Amino acid sequence: MSSLEMIEAAAGRLKGHARRTPLLDSPFLDELAGRRVLVKPECLQHTGSFKFRGAWSAISALDPDTRKRGVIAYSSGNHAQGVALAASKHGIASVIVMPSDAPQLKIDNTRALGAEVVLYDRATESREEIGAALAAERGLTLIKPYDEPLVIAGQGTVGLEIAEQAKELGIEKADVLVPCGGGGLTSGIALALEGHAPGLRARPCEPEGFDDTKRSLLSGRIVSNTETSGNICDAILTPQPGEITFPILKRLCGPGLSVSEGEALQAMALAFLRLKIVIEPGGAVALASALFRRDEIEGDTVIVVASGGNVDPELFAGALKHIP
Amino acid sequence: MSSLEMIEAAAGRLKGHARRTPLLDSPFLDELAGRRVLVKPECLQHTGSFKFRGAWSAISALDPDTRKRGVIAYSSGNHAQGVALAASKHGIASVIVMPSDAPQLKIDNTRALGAEVVLYDRATESREEIGAALAAERGLTLIKPYDEPLVIAGQGTVGLEIAEQAKELGIEKADVLVPCGGGGLTSGIALALEGHAPGLRARPCEPEGFDDTKRSLLSGRIVSNTETSGNICDAILTPQPGEITFPILKRLCGPGLSVSEGEALQAMALAFLRLKIVIEPGGAVALASALFRRDEIEGDTVIVVASGGNVDPELFAGALKHIP
Numbered sequence: 015m016s017s018l019e020m021i022e023a024a025a026g027r028l029k030g031h032a033r034r035t036p037l038l039d040s041p042f043l044d045e046l047a048g049r050r051v052l053v054k055p056e057c058l059q060h061t062g063s064f065k066f067r068g069a070w071s072a073i074s075a076l077d078p079d080t081r082k083r084g085v086i087a088y089s090s091g092n093h094a095q096g097v098a099l100a101a102s103k104h105g106i107a108s109v110i111v112m113p114s115d116a117p118q119l120k121i122d123n124t125r126a127l128g129a130e131v132v133l134y135d136r137a138t139e140s141r142e143e144i145g146a147a148l149a150a151e152r153g154l155t156l157i158k159p160y161d162e163p164l165v166i167a168g169q170g171t172v173g174l175e176i177a178e179q180a181k182e183l184g185i186e187k188a189d190v191l192v193p194c195g196g197g198g199l200t201s202g203i204a205l206a207l208e209g210h211a212p213g214l215r216a217r218p219c220e221p222e223g224f225d226d227t228k229r230s231l232l233s234g235r236i237v238s239n240t241e242t243s244g245n246i247c248d249a250i251l252t253p254q255p256g257e258i259t260f261p262i263l264k265r266l267c268g269p270g271l272s273v274s275e276g277e278a279l280q281a282m283a284l285a286f287l288r289l290k291i292v293i294e295p296g297g298a299v300a301l302a303s304a305l306f307r308r309d310e311i312e313g314d315t316v317i318v319v320a321s322g323g324n325v326d327p328e329l330f331a332g333a334l335k336h337i338p
Numbered sequence: 339m340s341s342l343e344m345i346e347a348a349a350g351r352l353k354g355h356a357r358r359t360p361l362l363d364s365p366f367l368d369e370l371a372g373r374r375v376l377v378k379p380e381c382l383q384h385t386g387s388f389k390f391r392g393a394w395s396a397i398s399a400l401d402p403d404t405r406k407r408g409v410i411a412y413s414s415g416n417h418a419q420g421v422a423l424a425a426s427k428h429g430i431a432s433v434i435v436m437p438s439d440a441p442q443l444k445i446d447n448t449r450a451l452g453a454e455v456v457l458y459d460r461a462t463e464s465r466e467e468i469g470a471a472l473a474a475e476r477g478l479t480l481i482k483p484y485d486e487p488l489v490i491a492g493q494g495t496v497g498l499e500i501a502e503q504a505k506e507l508g509i510e511k512a513d514v515l516v517p518c519g520g521g522g523l524t525s526g527i528a529l530a531l532e533g534h535a536p537g538l539r540a541r542p543c544e545p546e547g548f549d550d551t552k553r554s555l556l557s558g559r560i561v562s563n564t565e566t567s568g569n570i571c572d573a574i575l576t577p578q579p580g581e582i583t584f585p586i587l588k589r590l591c592g593p594g595l596s597v598s599e600g601e602a603l604q605a606m607a608l609a610f611l612r613l614k615i616v617i618e619p620g621g622a623v624a625l626a627s628a629l630f631r632r633d634e635i636e637g638d639t640v641i642v643v644a645s646g647g648n649v650d651p652e653l654f655a656g657a658l659k660h661i662p
Contacts, residue, residue, distance in 0.1 A: 036357060038382060041423075042450065057614040058362060099365075126366065283651070290381040290616040290647030323614030327607070331655035 017262075018209035020163060021170035021202065024071040028171055031074075031103065032067050033059055035172075037179045037317070040288035048308045050315040052183075053301060054176060055291045057323025061127065063249070063297070064172055064199055064321050065096030065159075071168025072157050073100045081106055083153035088141050090116040091249055092322050093159040094124050102128030109148055111141045119326075160198030161256035169199040173206025173216070176317055180211055187213040188313050189268060191300035193321040194218030194227050195250035197259030203319070204266035214317070217268040219300040221247040221275065226254045227263065228270025236260050246275050246329065249296030249322055271303040271310055278302050282333040285320065294325035295333075341586075342533035344487060345494035345526065348395040352495055355427065356391050357383055359496075361503045361641070364612035372632045374639040376507075377625060378500060379615045381647025385451065387573070387621070388496055388523055388645050389420030389483075395492025396481050397424045405430055407477035412465050414440040415573055416646050417483040418448050426452030433472055435465045443650075484522030485580035493523040497530025497540070500641055504535055511537040512637050513592060515624035517645040518542030518551045519574035521583030527643070528590035538641070541592040543624040545571040545599065550578045551587065552594025560584050570599050570653065573620030573646055595627040595634055602626050606657040609644065618649035619657075 015023070037052045044050050056064040073085060084107035087097040094110045101108035110124050114133040125131050134144050149156060158165060176190060190207065192200040197218070204216035218227045224247070226239045238254040245251055255263060273281075278295045281302035285293050293301070300318045304311065325333075339347070361376045368374050380388040397409060408431035411421040418434045425432035434448050438457040449455050458468050473480060482489060500514060514531065516524040521542070528540035542551045548571070550563045562578040569575055579587060597605075602619045605626035609617050617625070624642045628635065649657075 033360060033362075036360065036382070038357075042447075045450075055614075058360070062614050123366075126369075286616055286651065286654070290379075290386050292610055292614040292616065327610070327658035327661060330610070331658050334651035334655050337651060 017167070017205045020167040021174060021206050024164070024167040025171045025174050027074040028067060028070055028168065031070055032171065034175055035059060038289045038291070042288045043284065043305070046284070047304050047316065049311070049313065051304050052315065052317045053285070053289060054172065054317065054319045055289070056172060056319060056321050057291055057293050057297060061092070061095040061099050062322055062324045063092040063096065064169055065092040066100060067171050068165035068168035068198060069093070069096035069100035069157060072162060072164040073104055075164050076155060080155055083155070084108060085157050086111065086145055086149050086154040087157045087159070088145055089159060090120055092324055094129070095127055095324070097157050098124050098127035098129035109154060111145050160196030161258045163258065166198050166202045166259065168202070170202030170206040172199065172319065173203035174210060176203065177207055177210035177214065180214060180317065185315050188315045188317050189311050190214050190216045190317045190319070191219050191271065191303050192216055192319045193250055193297055193299045194220055194270070195252040195296070196256045197227060197263055198256070199319070199321060200267065201259040201262035204262060208266055215268045216266065218263065218270045219303045220250065220270060220272045221245045221278065221299060222272045224251050225270060225272040226252070228272055230255050230260060231264060231267065231270050234264065247278060247296035247299060249294060250299070271307050273299050273302040273306060276336065277306045279333040279336040281305060282330070283337040286334060287337060291320065292323040292325065292330065293320045294322050297322040341491070341529045344491040345498060345530050348488070348491040349495045349498050351398040352391060352394055352492065355394055356495065358499055359383060362613045362615070366612045367608065367629070370608070371628050371640065373635070373637065375628050376639065376641045377609070377613060378496065378641065378643045379613070380496060380643060380645050381615055381617050381621060385416070385419040385423050386646055386648045387416035387420065388493055389416040390424060391495055392489035392492035392522060393417070393420035393424035393481060396486060396488040397428055397430070399488050400479060404479055407479070408432060409481050410435065410469055410473050410478040411481045411483070412469055413483060414444055416648055418453070419451055419648070421481050422448050422451035422453035433478060435469050484520035485582045487582065490522050490526045490583065492526070494526030494530040496523065496643065497527035498534060500527065501531060501534035501538065504538060504641065509639050512639045512641050513635050514538050514540045514641045514643070515543050515595065515627050516540055516643045517574050517620055517623045518544055518594070519576040519620070521551060521579045521587055523643070523645060524591065525583040525586035528586060532590055539592045540590065542587065542594045543627045544574065544594060544596045545569045545602065545623060546596045548575050549594060549596040550576070552596055554579050554584060555588060555591065555594055558588065571602060571620035571623060573618060574623070595631050597623050597626040597630060600660065601630045603657040603660040605629060606654070607661040610658060611661060615644065616647040616649065616654065617644045618646050621646040
């Protein structure tokens with residue numbers, strides 16, 4: 015099965031389970047960006063981020079005997095919640111391995127979505143060892159966050175929807191800006207656009223100082239960030255592009271873009287004010303790129319993915335002071 | 339033409355112009371409400387509220403010669419922005435008469451959406467006289483905010499969508515909670531449901547102390563609020579139900595519900611946290627009713643309209659401290 019066929023098959027499995035998010039716009043954002051801006055609010059997806067799509071895609075594709083033994087994931091963030099809900103909607107168990115110093119709210123939310131949360135001590139324990147032991151003991155299947163073809167296929171359904179929605183609007187050519195961590199969402203979208211909207215080009219967006227994908231694309235090989243923490247865009251601070259995702263990004267994507275924390279906060283504030291959606295810092299880097307990197311973007315329309323909205327109330331309230 | 343046919347005709351005129359908003363949900367809200375809660379986020383509509391629908395419905399129905407002379411409205415709020423954008427998308431002029439002490443941001447926004455804003459002094463001038471003089475001089479058509487059949491028909495398209503979406507989900511019976519000011523949205527939805535989903539029942543929701551519609555329904559005749567200001571739910575503080583809307587509400591709606599300001603703020607915070615949408619206080623009273631008046635609601639599913647999201651950043655940041 016080709017990558018595109020895998021995405022189409024994932025779309026079939028997601029039908030009636032994932033939300034088809036709309037495209038939003040505002041004349042005020044168009045004015046700021048100097049071109050038409052269309053925003054795909056994946057913050058409105060189940061569990062507040064696109065991650066539900068990949069999790070559902072992977073879990074729904076397991077053979078029934080394997081699936082009924084349950085799944086496991088390592089994550090303290092959006093992937094954890096996506097896996098927990100997708101598993102519980104399939105009626106199966108999920109185990110999420112999280113650091114014991116993760117915010118209590120995230121632990122509580124993941125449990126409330128039906129997962130068993132197993133905590134480990136970051137300083138003295140290895141989550142991989144704990145996870146491998148649990149998986150072996152119970153026959154759990156590991157759901158990786160991005161470097162997994164079925165997860166990429168699920169995230170690619172965002173790209174299928176963008177291709178359809180752009181066609182309805184008569185848009186044949188545009189940059190599609192995507193918040194990029196390990197590259198699962200960006201590579202999935204790029205594959206879907208290659209097949210269904212070849213005039214649309216995916217471009218990864220990252221925080222400045224954590225622009226491993228942008229630099230990897232420039233150098234033609236995987237390069238890493240020197241830091242993996244210390245930026246408010248926590249959802250997309252992966253050390254480097256994935257081994258499966260990077261070749262896809264390299265073949266299909268336009269140059270990467272990067273923005274400052276302040277620009278991400280301004281984009282969050284503008285999305286609040288003009289679109290009435292809640293986006294988290296990592297989910298705001300593509301909108302920030304559209305608004306504040308206009309000279310690096312081509313065409314009279316830009317499509318932006320707002321990938322998630324799981325942000326602490328205090329941080330969000332602070333962002334609202336950044337309305338330009 | 340029957341009321342239902344007017345709504346269906348309005349839906350035809352709105353197609354491709356208004357957004358078809360989705361139905362959102364969250365297991366966390368279901369848990370709080372003790373039943374399934376489905377939220378229709380009209381805050382995601384153009385200009386951040388359902389008012390765009392009624393404005394577009396009325397303007398698009400004018401005969402071309404009348405329309406090209408332009409329209410006028412009295413409003414400092416959501417209706418103003420809806421009329422301004424609907425007029426400018428029709429390529430016609432709009433005049434919005436606003437009090438000179440309206441917040442500068444609202445004046446600026448209305449102008450930016452293409453309207454000519456005419457300011458008047460609340461203490462010494464009558465907006466009706468100013469408006470009538472301008473209308474006569476320029477041949478402008480007045481677009482009323484709610485007591486106008488074409489406006490009610492436009493708002494009724496929310497009800498058509500709810501009927502369709504409920505059917506897709508297999509929901510045959512439910513209360514539909516609607517934030518209610520003058521009653522344009524509630525009566526339009528009630529008429530649409532009567533025709534297309536007779537098992538769904540519209541119910542008006544209001545702030546405590548400004549529950550003129552709830553009391554009017556109880557007494558069977560129009561009664562007024564003693565105050566028309568002094569509550570954060572500014573978008574729905576009308577003095578009394580409309581003369582056209584009230585007979586519709588009386589014939590079709592279930593009993594009204596009312597909530598406190600604190601409950602509206604909590605509902606805003608929960609919509610932020612669980613649905614990733616921005617709703618204003620007046621737009622949150624239906625969700626607040628679903629969450630905090632569970633004993634007054636019937637059935638295992640409740641549908642809630644979140645009617646608008648035009649809220650000042652400071653007020654919104656304050657609401658986020660109300661997460662229960």
